[in-house]
Amino acid sequence: MNPQLKKGLLEFCVLATLKKEDSYGYQIIKDTSSVVEISDSTLYPILKRLEAQGEIESYRVEHNGRLRKYFHLTLAGQASIDSFLADWPAVMGIYTYIRECNND
Template sequence: MNPQFKKGVLELIVLKSVRDRDMYGYELVTEVSKVIDVNEGTIYPLLKRLTNEHYFETYLRESTEGPPRKYYHLTAAGILYGDQLEAEWNEFQERVCRFLKEGKHE
């Protein structure tokens, strides 16, 4: 997949993935990878930025498999931002699909 396509939609996929339930970083990498191929080096800086922008809150939860895990929880601002991104994405992809179907390549 074109890296620019992935970069453009990654934030939306991350926000939507955490909307239904809180997730820790590696779990989120696994979830997002079901849609687009990503690695930890891509996800963690994005999580840090979204947390700094107050779209996520974090908390630690004990793990039976090692040290406590940092979980990401979507804030009210994060929900609104995710909804806005989704609306923009839907409009964007509809316009692109319509253009491609009409075959106007003049």
């Protein structure tokens, strides 16, 4: 898959995962693995960017004597998901156009 296209979709996969429940990095990777491959080195910059944009928030919880950083979807993050879903028909229109041109 084109890296630029994949990059944008990964952000929405992370947001969608956090819509289900608050989670931490390793669990996010496990939860999204059935749909897309994502590594630590890819995920953590995405989480940092989403947090800087106000789409997620983080907090720490002690787990087995260590602090684990959890992430929570904000209203801004939900708005991003909603916007993505609203734009999807336009994306499918582009896909259909490219597919039809390729079949000529």
